[in-house]
Each structure stands twice: as structure tokens, then as C-alpha cells.
Amino acid sequence: MPQTAEEFLKAFHDNNPGLQSVGVAASPTAKGRTSYEEFADRVGTPERVLDLGCADGALLEVFAGRGATTLAGIDLSGAELALARQRPALVKADVRVGRAQELPFEDSAFDAVVSHMALMLMTDVEQVVAEAARVLVPGGVLAVALGGGAVDGEGMELFLKLARPYFEAARAAERVMPRLGNRAIRTREGLDEVLTPAGFAPVSWDSIVLDQGGTPEKVWETNMSVFYDVTVLDEDQLAELRREFLDAARSLVLDGRLACGMRINFATTHRESSA
Template identity: 40%
Template sequence: MPSPSESYLLDFHARLAGVTSRWFASAPVEVEGATARSSYALLEAVVPHDARPLTVLDLACGDGHLLELLARRGQPGLSLVGLDMSAHELAVARTRLAGAATLIQGRAQSLPLGDASVDVVLSHLALMLMDDVETVLAELRRVLKPGGRVSIVVGGDLVPGNALEVFSGLMKSAAEVPPMRLGDPRVRSVDGLRALFAEGFVDVTVRSLSVQGDGPPRQVWESLLTTYDADRLSPAAQASLEAAFLQAVAPLRRSDGNVPLRWGMRQLTATHQARAT
């Protein structure tokens, strides 16, 4: 049986399949003084461009956007696998990918893959939502080949001075229900991530990302409304929050009519350490 948090996530993604790529597939990312096309593109870039056989697992693949980026390469020897617990997200992914990847409905805590069968594991905005993260990491160590790589994007720190900061402040007073505690809090800090990946992984790097979601105030509001805590508010509370938000961000509006929106995220990349014999 799904846990309470998994039941909520399954319901959310049944109602809003494809929502993650809707907001982030084309959102530029500031990282280490440069700008990347998107948080998905940062993960796609981890997979080597060469002709040797490679198996890539997209963990919690959603609607398949990241797998599509990889499939577009037409790279010989590249085998793509996507796993997600949402049948609704996978239905969108099947249409998108048209057979370019093997798609599996399942949970990250019990991967239906063989030992040492995967070269690269990627995951976009999912690990911080998962129950029993230590079991998930044990499964990654099991299925990764020695020397295989893992790269994940997870939520990061609040970036000050933009619409998300305004929204977060309003949510503290608007919430009718307590925030849902999704996943393990260690995934939400740099020290926690490093501690979780200390076992069985080497060359662990964590980069801070600032994802740009700027847009007209109502478009920005629509993206914020699909955060998990806001989604759980009643329609009346959402309407009240919307009015307060649009008023509060008016001073942030630029000459182009847009308001700044910055999502703080992190990208962790690590190498699976071969076991000593």
C-alpha cells in the first residue's frame, strides 16, 4: 500500500501529469557564473557522448522530458530506462517517447533491474520527495555498475528578492493545513546530501542552481499554485492567496511586465565506488 505521502503524490500527478516539465523544461539556470538551458539539460549533459553501450535510468521520470532529450541524440548504444510510480505520468511519457525508452511503473525503493546493470542514474526533482531514502540509495548502489555515475536535481535554498520569497511568506499565514512532510529532510541540505552519499560513492559534488521562472504575474502565480502545499489549500483559500500575491508582487514588476521568479535547487553528482575484492 502507498504511504500517505505517496498517495498524495499519486493523486497530484494524476491531476497534473506533466506539470514539472511544463514549468522547468525551458527555464534557464544560473550555475557557477554560467547559464544553462534548463535543469533537465544539466542532467542530460552528465551522460557521455560516445559510441560504447550505455544504460541510463531516469528515476521518477515523470512525463519523459529528460529521456526525450537523450533520445534526440540518436546515440548508438544508448539504452534508456524510465521508472515512475505514476501511471498517469508514464502514459504521457509513452506518447512522448514513442518507444525510444523502456518505461516501468514502480518504486525507487525496489528497482526491477539487475545488479550492476546501469551506467548512469539521473533524477529530476524527485529524491527529496521519496520515503525511506536510505533504501533508495541502497538500490542505486545495487543497480549501478562500479564507476557508474548518479546525478540528481533536488530543491535548494530560498533565493531572496523575488516572487517565490513573497509567496512563501504569504503561505505561512494562509495555510489551512500543516505542510506535508515529503521525503527525508537530509536531502534538502548540502551537509545532509553529502552524508547520505558518503557510503558507496566518491567524487561527490553539489552545485547550487538558480532556476529562472520569470513571467507575467498571473503566469508566475499559476506555477506557484502547483507547489504541493498550495495545491492542498481549499479553492477559497487559493483565491484569497492569489489576490494577496498579485498585490504583493506588483512592486517587483519590470518594464517588460514580468516579475522575477527564482527557484533554488541543487545538483549532486557522484561516482559509484567499486567494492574492494
Template identity: 30%
Template sequence: MVTQPTFKTLEHRGWSERARIYDRYSGRFCRYGVAALIDAAGISRGQTTLDVCCGTGEASLAAAACGAIVTGVDFSEDMIVAAQAKGSNVNFQVGDAEALIFEDAAFDRVINNFGTLHLADPERAIAEAARVLKPGGRYAFTVWRGPEIAPLFRIVPEVVSAHGTLEVDLPPAPPMFRFAEREEAMRVLSAAGFTDVTFGDIPATLDFPLAELSDFFRHAFVRLTMVLDRQEPTARARIEEALGERFQDFTDNGIVHLPLPALVVSAARA
């Protein structure tokens, strides 16, 4: 019997395939969270810091630039190789956010830049962050805001539904914007042993040439690319054409400037 892929295995495959080009595509807008993340976590010189879902290491490098002693972990070996190639003093290693190999109370700070929405069991990952933090240590993560204020996450499902289908052969995914809901974030963090929860808005923008829409969407996203790849060819063409039309309102001199607001959430380990 053929084993069907899980959400986690598909995420792993998708991001591993994009590791060498991550900075050119996804990294261009994910890096907007880094400065806010470092500030919210209160990272400073000498602090032991764990960067979970570190990807190609941008947040890890920023924390190290503050003088922190940084370990970066990602479930994709290809991402870790890309991070290590940047030649820093960060200890990059393969690791699972939902089953960290570190001892209890090993770190002063834990950060996660836009990785939470790619986790199959984010509550477990948050509990793991609490476990490896020292009492009084701080945890911070970034998440995208939902479709009510982020045009990308409203326009894309509307267009796909109008010209194709969202009912494709993919395993169910966790709610993408769950932790952008402040009450839900506070509830889960409190249950994991966190206190002093704070929130901060991040004004981010997704910029790409309108003429390169198809290329950008194929390489910058994983779940969305899988949805688009499962459309009939004629439907896929109509979807891309309709997306280009909808993005015209955000386009200047051929460059799309799409608001992509985010949220930084931080909390202290009790």
C-alpha cells in the same frame, strides 16, 4: 475504518492528475535541470542509463539524444503514457524509485531530475540507485535550493501564514530541502556506497504571467496546491492577492521572473 492517505499516495494522485499538462506548467522550470544533470552524470553514447522519477521523459530523451541506452521509470502510469506519446526509443515503464525491479549492477548511469523531494523515503531510493549501478557508475540528481536564497520558498509560507494557515489536514512530508544541504547529501550518499561527491549550481527561473497566478499555482505544484485548497475561501483569496503583491518586485511587463536556484549533485558508485 477509513484509511488516511499517505504522503506517497497523495503525491502519486497529484502528479498523475497533472500528467497531461505537466510540460505546460511544472515542466517549464523543471527542464532547467536536464542539461546540468546529463553533464554531471557524464552520460555518453552506449551507456545504459536509468532515469528515475522520469515524469514525461524530458531527461530521458536528453540522455537518449547523447546516444545512451535509456530506461525511464515513474510511479505514475499517466506520466509514463505521456512520456511514451513523445515517440522515442526510450524504454518507459512504471516503476517505484524506492523498490526498483532491476538487477544489481544493471546500469552505467542513474539520474533523477527533481524527483528526490517527492519521495517518501529518499534514502531508500538513493540506496536503490547505488544497487542498480555498476561499480564506477555515476548517479546524479537535482534539487531546489532552500528559502534562504530562493524567494518562492520564502514568500509562499510567509504569505500563507499571514493570511491563512500552514496547519492543514495533510500527512507530514519529508524535509523538502534536505539534500540541498551539502553535508547531508554527502552523508547519505556515502552511507549508500557512493564516493567522489560533486555539486554544481543551476541558475533557474520560474516564469509565469502574473495575471495567471492562481491557475499556475494550481497546476504546477502538488503539495502547495493541497495547502491552498485547504484554506477558507476568504483566506485563499487574500493569499492569492498578497502573493501577487509580493511578486511585483519580480515582474516585468506582466511576467513574473522569479529566481529558482537549484543544485545538481553527483557521485560515483564505489
């Protein structure tokens, strides 16, 4: 039986817990702020927060630091949640293994529902959004951080250009990973199309750029941790792609540094009172 998207994500995160939050911490904006901090700024200071796809609790910890008193999270991966439970700020947090499509929380239990780089990976996103609306108080905030792609002419774009033929060769050899999530919600219009019928107002939308630059070797490692697709490549393919990448990167390096930026889009909205 082929693996489903959720089986793939659970296995990946059970095998690599903490990978995402370490990567985010190592890639602040030009102003030195993490994507979690920037995202939380757009949400404000809610008392009761639920994080969909909370992984190791890095974002919940930011909300704890901003005075949230009820912190909850859900994730497919028990290994990620085990790390979340080790954070002193989250000892009282209610983090559960489960699916965001079936939230084990009461109606109107939260002032904010947030999701950082996770909603875009979820299957049946309409059901997730309906559940978010159900557990939010009327007027409550829904905030979503979505991958916005590579900055042109830099290390991530180069990596993707070189990796594409490898991904295609793997597909031709039937080494495939399941399709993750719904790409349509990565645009403002596509997201509104899913949110509006569930009773949310049109989103506010803005973007930041995370700085993932460094030595070409560091940029290679970053790209390895950002793209789930690299799991379909075998050792030889990875070694060959790495050689190609480091060779091609030479012409872009300035003072030993390869620029590499990744955009994150933030969308915030609220549950309309009549929903």
C-alpha cells in the same frame, strides 16, 4: 486512514501528468537552457540510463538525444508514464510503474542512475540509494537534481512569505498533506551522509537558477504548479492569497515583469569500485 506520501504523490501526478516538465520547459536559465539539459551536461553521455521518478520522460528524452541506447525509468504514476510512452524518442524505453525503493532491474544494469527533483520526495531514501548502487556498474554515475529554494527578494520568496500563514491555518484545521521525503538530503552534507555508506564517493555540487519571471499573474501560476502544499488550500483561500500576492507584487514589478528565480542544486558522484 491518512494518505501516505506515496499515495499523495501518485494521486497528484495521476491528476496532473506533465505538469512538472511543462514548468521546467517554461523556466530556462538566463542562457536559455532547461534544467534537464544542464543536468544531463553533468552526467555526460552514458549508454545505459535509469531515471528514478522519471514522470513523463522529459529527461530520458534528453539522454536519448545524446546517444543513450538503453533508457529506463520508474515512477509511481501511470498517467505520467503514459505520456513518456508517447515520446517518439522513448518507444524502446523500459518505463515502469513502481517504487524506486524496489527497482525491478538487474544488478549492474546501468552506467548512470539519475533523478531530477524526485529523490528529495522519496520515503526511505537509504533504501532508494542502496538500490541505485545495486543496479549501477562499479564506477557508474549517480546524479541528483534537488530543489534549492527561492532567490531572495523575488516572486517566489514573496509567494512563500504570503502563503505560510495559509498553510498554517490549513494545518490547524487538520487539512494536511503527508510529509514528503527527507529534507536533510537537500544539502550537500546531508546527501553525502546517505550516499557514502551505500558506497558512493563524496558528491560534486553546483547550482543553477531557473528564470520563472514574467507578469505577476504568470508568476502566480508558476508558484501554483511548483508547490504541492497548495493542494491543502480551498478555493476561497486560494482566491484571497492570489489577491494578496498580486497586490504585494506591484512594488516589485519592473517594466511589467516580476523577477522570480528558483535554485536547482546538482549533485553527481560515482559508485566506488569496491562497493
